[in-house]
Structures are given as structure tokens and as C-alpha cells.
Amino acid sequence: MLSHISVQISIFSRRPAGISDDPSFGMPLLHTWSLAVEEQYYLIWPMIMLLAFHFSGTRHTEGFMRRRALWVLGAMFATSLALSIGTTKDHQSFAFFLLPARIWEFAIGGMVGLAGSIFYARLRRWAEVLAVAGLALIAYSVVALDHSTPFPGWAAIFPVLGTVFLIAGMTADEDGVVRRMLSFKPMVFIGLLSYSWYLWHWPLLSLYRIYNLGFQDVAANAVIIVLALVLAWLTYVLIENPIRIRRPGPFRSVRPTLFAGLGIALLTVSMGSGLKAWRDYQKTLEVNQPIVKARNDYAPLRGTCVFNANKPLGELPFEKCIHGSGKGVPKVLLWGDSHADHVMPALIEAYPDVAVYQLTMAGCPPVIGFELKIPPVSKFCTEFNRQVLLKIDELKKDGLTGVVISARWPIYLWRRAIAVAEEKPSLAGDPQKMAQARIEMQSSFDETLTMLERAGLRVLVLAPNPEMIYSPPLCIGMRRGEHCNVPRSIIEALVNDPTETLAEVVSRHSNVRLAQVMEFFCDAIASCDPHPLRRGTSCRWP
Structure with missing residues (x-):
């Protein structure tokens, strides 16, 4: 049962907390994933060694067993480290939370423990150097690695190697300066x-x-x-x-200790189940229904028609991303990032008889030739926008008449997000970055609108949405008051300059209109009418 719990903890820990949320926000037991991975290692290591010795004959001296264990650990170390490095970039949750990509850290620790006295005697002359180098690598890891560092991968080598050097150096010379300092x-x-x-x-x-x-x-x-x-x-x-x-009471001997541990585990599981049942009961109360619905309220085509900017593209979907009558012949194309996806429900509600085709990619501005420089880098954004233009040319022949463009413009222009639970690039808000991004955005956006103008299409550009400091459903659920509101002055500081940037370009094209969407919201408050806005920190249609 304990092993099952540990596996479930490590798998559950991989779940993302939200599109723009800090993944660790709201997960008080997230750190138990490391204990789960550790217990899984202790479960499989004895079985691996039994298999290794089973196929190696019957004469097992201590030296032979030590060498065989070191070979097995070395193979595990090399394989797991390669897997960690290979998966960190595109599958970071797997690389971070699950055992296959972290077992190399246990393996190298086992190798340090099995190295033997002869090995450490040979290291004695280098012991102090190793210990100091280990401390330096650990200090470097503390200072240099931050939330923007792809981890584990290559970056994990620094703290792990630092720990190995430190332990090896202190083991080789028990009277060294570093060992005395840490004693x-x-x-x-x-x-x-x-x-x-x-x-x-x-x-x-x-x-x-x-x-x-x-x-x-x-x-x-x-x-x-x-x-x-x-x-x-x-x-x-x-x-x-x-x-x-x-060793008081039930801990005096092995069997009572095991039963006591089992009882504690069952009590823990029961308490967790009770808390979950209480949470589920709270969701059924009528007073909480608006908040529950808001937390689970996503645009209808999010799972199908919002592409991942860091995964290779196939052929663009067609019929399943069209909503409205006459599905085979879309009249309007919705093009943008994940914020454009938020617009789709409003278009569906306002124009139920118009076929609207949604093509959106998270973190990808709908601007041809604009190089995205804000991490995380959208590797396939350029290719996506190229395919959208080709699709527009194709659809124009079949009756496409208009394009709606929407994006989270302030972020692409290096404005600093106001949401507290959102990671912010260190250079966000830098005047030089913002000025350069404005020039590049206007040039590329002008080229994009020119292409659409030549195609004879009408274009509606949506100005930036107002954004919230806190997640509206969470804030209303915990505060239920004016604490969740955002002063209009803060919103204007975020969106006014990006809106002017877009307006200057739009004014050069007779077929393009700019919609000031901010005026349609309730002065950027978290609850209107009094239904809370949808999940996230960007204001959307209430």
C-alpha cells in the first residue's frame, strides 16, 4: 500500500497547476514527491541486484559483489542521466518528478558509498581540493540556478557533483578543514x-x-x-x-512497529479522504456554485484547437475547430494565442449563425515575422503562423470574409504582468526592451495586416484585455469582497501603451478596425453581475 501511495504521489505531482500559474502554488504536499521517488528506488534496487547476482554464478566474494554493484550503478547512472538531459527540455515534468530520470542521483550516491577505503586512501592528497570544490559547486547552484533554469538535465549535475565531491573529500581526509568546519x-x-x-x-x-x-x-x-x-x-x-x-510502546520490536506504521498510514489516508470528501461537499453548496463553475469554465475548443508552441505541428485541423452554421465554409477566422481562445465563446454567443474557424497557439502572437524573445521560447510559432496564412489563402477562395485577431499583446511587448502567481522574465518592464519590441512589433504587424488587406479580408483586431492580480474564482472564494478588484489605473498602465502600438498600425489600413475591449468590462473587477470571470487572471467575458 505504501509503495502504491508513493507512486500516486509522484504521478500526481506531475500535474500542471494551470496555464499561467506557478505549478507549486496550492500544493502543500508537493515536496512528498521526492520521498515517493526515494521509496520507489529502495523497492527496485534489491530486485535489480538479485537479478545481477543470479546470472553471475555462485561464487560471490565481497570484492566481486562490490564490483558488480558498481557496474550496475554505473549503468543506471549513465542511462538515467542521459534520459534526464534528453527529456528536460520538452518533457520537464517527467524529467523532474519521475524515478527513471532521477535515479542517476541515487546511483552516484551508491557509488560513493561503495567506493571502498583503498579508493579514498588514494584520494587523500586531493581531499581538501575536492571538498572545497564541492562546497563551491553547491554554492554556485544556490546562487545561479533559478526558476528559469531548465531542471534537472545538465543543471542538476552541479549540485549533485558538488555533493559527491564534498562527501568524497571529507571521507578521504577526516581531519580536513572543510570537515572540521562542518562538524x-x-x-x-x-x-x-x-x-x-x-x-x-x-x-x-x-x-x-x-x-x-x-x-x-x-x-x-x-x-x-x-x-x-x-x-x-x-x-x-x-x-x-x-x-x-x-522505542516506546508499539515500537519495541519489529512486528508491532510494522503494524504501527501501517496504522499511521491508514490514518493518513483516511484523513486525506475525509478532507477530499469535505471539499467535494463544499462544491455542492449553492452559495459556491458560481465559483465552482468559473474554476472549470474553459472555452469549448481549448483541448482541440489551442496548439502547444513547443510541440511539432501536423496538419491544421479543420471541421472540429469550426463552430456555427455552415461548418464546411467558415466566414470568419479567429487567429491568435490562448487569449484568442478566450474570445471564442463570445463570438459563438454573439453570432450563432456564422461559421467561425479557430486557429490558436498558446504563447504565439499572430504576427508574421515577429521573433518572440520572451521565454519560454515558442519553437513552432513561426511555422504555425505560416500555415495559418496558407490556410487563409485557401479559405478565401471558399468564402472567408473576415479575420479576428487577438493576443496577450502586453507580454509580447515586454510589459510586466500584474498577476502575482505568474512567473515574470527578469527583463520584463525594461524600457530598452519595450522600445525595441514596439518597433519590431509594429513593423511585423504592419506586414501581416498588409497581407490580409491584399487578400480582400476585413480584419478586427482586439486590443489587450484587462488582467487581474489574483485568480478571480480563488480570490472570491477566499475573500468575497473588494479585495479582489483591480483599480483601473493599474490596468491602464498595463494595456495603454500596447493599445497605442496597435492603433498606430491599424490606422494605416482601411480594412482594419481596432476594438477597445476594455470598455466592455466592469471597470476590471473580479465579479460582475455577480458572476465571477473564468479561470485565470485575465478578464474575459463574464
């Missing part, structure tokens, strides 16, 4: 509490961030870290040490 009582004290500290710190940080609607408060986080250390000390004194040393 100071405060350092040992932190080491003794580190496991409990790890278990406490993330739930506390995550729960506070949920309460704070995703906002990161550095001062509060520092207080929480200290609180987690205090709780770790209490756990160590009141739970860990008594069980490990005095």
Missing part, C-alpha cells in the same frame, strides 16, 4: 533537524501562499522558515528520538 555544533544541529525541517517548511510556505492568494512575501517567508525550524526541533525531540532510541 561545528551549530552545523551538526542543523543537520540533525534537516529531515524534519524539510518536511515542515514546504506545507507552511504553501498554505501561507494560498491564504495570501499567491503573493510572495519575503519577510513572511523568512518567519515561516524559522517557525518550520522550531517545529522540526520539536519533532526531533518528541517523535524522532523517542522512537529511534527509547
Whole structure:
């Protein structure tokens, strides 16, 4: 049962939290994935070694077994590291959360443990250099690696190798300076509490961030870290040490200990099931129905007609991305990024008798020749836009009359997003970046509109949507007040310049109109009428 739980934890941890949300936001037990992966390794390692020894004859000396284990660990290390590096870029959740791409870290730790005294005796003259290099690599990892670093992959080698060097150096020379430094009582004290500290710190940080609607408060986080250390000390004194040393009550012998562990596991599962049942019950209450519906309210064609900018394109879908009467002959094409997908329900509601064809790609502005420089890089955006233009030429012959263009324009122009739970590029808001992006965007967008004008198509460009600081359903569910509103001045600071950028280009084309969509919203508040807006932090049709 415990192994099943560990597998489920690691698989559940891979689920993305949302399109624009911090994946860790709202997951207080996310850190248990590492424990799950560790337990899975402990389950498979004995079986791997039994198989390795089974096919190697009957004479198993200690030296032979050590060498065989090192060979097996080395093979696991090389294979898993290659898998980690190969999958981090395009399948980061797999590379980060699941055992096959992380087992190399356990394997190299096992190799360090099995290296033997002769090996470390040979390293003695280099011991201090290795230990210092290990500390340097660990320090570098702490400072240099951040949320924008593709991880694990190549980046994980630095902290892992640093740990290997540090352990090897301190093992080879027990009287070295680094070992003596790390043997100071405060350092040992932190080491003794580190496991409990790890278990406490993330739930506390995550729960506070949920309460704070995703906002990161550095001062509060520092207080929480200290609180987690205090709780770790209490756990160590009141739970860990008594069980490990005095072995009270059911922990006096092996069998009662196993039954006690099973009972604790069953209690934990029961508590989790009870909390889930309570959450499901809350969803059924009439007062919460608008919020529940808003959290699960997606545009109808999102799963089919919003492409991933980092996955290779096939042939563009046709009939399944058309809504309205006369499905075979679309009259209007909706072209843009995932924000254009938000527009589709409004078009369906406003023009039920008009066939509207949706072609959208997340993170890809509908602008020919505009090179996207904001991470994550959209590898297939250029190819997608090229295919859309070819499709427009094809559809024009069959009766296509207009194109609706929509995108999250401020982000492509290096404006800094206001949503608290959204990752922001470090250079977002830089005046030089914004000025350069404005020039490039206007030039490329002018070329795009010229192509559509030559095709004889009418074009409607939607100006930027207002955006929210907090996720409206989450904020309304937890605050239910004016706290969720966003002053119009903040919205205008975000969208006014991008709107002017678009307006200057639109004014050069007689067949193009710019729609100021911001005026249709309730002064950018999170609840209108009083139905909350759809999931996410961008205002959309209520």
C-alpha cells in the first residue's frame, strides 16, 4: 500500500497547476514527491541486484559483489542521466518528478558509498581540493540556478557533483578543514533537524501562499522558515528520538512497529479522504456554485484547437475547430494565442449563425515575422503562423470574409504582468526592451495586416484585455469582497501603451478596425453581475 501511495504521489505531482500559474502554488504536499521517488528506488534496487547476482554464478566474494554493484550503478547512472538531459527540455515534468530520470542521483550516491577505503586512501592528497570544490559547486547552484533554469538535465549535475565531491573529500581526509568546519555544533544541529525541517517548511510556505492568494512575501517567508525550524526541533525531540532510541510502546520490536506504521498510514489516508470528501461537499453548496463553475469554465475548443508552441505541428485541423452554421465554409477566422481562445465563446454567443474557424497557439502572437524573445521560447510559432496564412489563402477562395485577431499583446511587448502567481522574465518592464519590441512589433504587424488587406479580408483586431492580480474564482472564494478588484489605473498602465502600438498600425489600413475591449468590462473587477470571470487572471467575458 505504501509503495502504491508513493507512486500516486509522484504521478500526481506531475500535474500542471494551470496555464499561467506557478505549478507549486496550492500544493502543500508537493515536496512528498521526492520521498515517493526515494521509496520507489529502495523497492527496485534489491530486485535489480538479485537479478545481477543470479546470472553471475555462485561464487560471490565481497570484492566481486562490490564490483558488480558498481557496474550496475554505473549503468543506471549513465542511462538515467542521459534520459534526464534528453527529456528536460520538452518533457520537464517527467524529467523532474519521475524515478527513471532521477535515479542517476541515487546511483552516484551508491557509488560513493561503495567506493571502498583503498579508493579514498588514494584520494587523500586531493581531499581538501575536492571538498572545497564541492562546497563551491553547491554554492554556485544556490546562487545561479533559478526558476528559469531548465531542471534537472545538465543543471542538476552541479549540485549533485558538488555533493559527491564534498562527501568524497571529507571521507578521504577526516581531519580536513572543510570537515572540521562542518562538524561545528551549530552545523551538526542543523543537520540533525534537516529531515524534519524539510518536511515542515514546504506545507507552511504553501498554505501561507494560498491564504495570501499567491503573493510572495519575503519577510513572511523568512518567519515561516524559522517557525518550520522550531517545529522540526520539536519533532526531533518528541517523535524522532523517542522512537529511534527509547522505542516506546508499539515500537519495541519489529512486528508491532510494522503494524504501527501501517496504522499511521491508514490514518493518513483516511484523513486525506475525509478532507477530499469535505471539499467535494463544499462544491455542492449553492452559495459556491458560481465559483465552482468559473474554476472549470474553459472555452469549448481549448483541448482541440489551442496548439502547444513547443510541440511539432501536423496538419491544421479543420471541421472540429469550426463552430456555427455552415461548418464546411467558415466566414470568419479567429487567429491568435490562448487569449484568442478566450474570445471564442463570445463570438459563438454573439453570432450563432456564422461559421467561425479557430486557429490558436498558446504563447504565439499572430504576427508574421515577429521573433518572440520572451521565454519560454515558442519553437513552432513561426511555422504555425505560416500555415495559418496558407490556410487563409485557401479559405478565401471558399468564402472567408473576415479575420479576428487577438493576443496577450502586453507580454509580447515586454510589459510586466500584474498577476502575482505568474512567473515574470527578469527583463520584463525594461524600457530598452519595450522600445525595441514596439518597433519590431509594429513593423511585423504592419506586414501581416498588409497581407490580409491584399487578400480582400476585413480584419478586427482586439486590443489587450484587462488582467487581474489574483485568480478571480480563488480570490472570491477566499475573500468575497473588494479585495479582489483591480483599480483601473493599474490596468491602464498595463494595456495603454500596447493599445497605442496597435492603433498606430491599424490606422494605416482601411480594412482594419481596432476594438477597445476594455470598455466592455466592469471597470476590471473580479465579479460582475455577480458572476465571477473564468479561470485565470485575465478578464474575459463574464
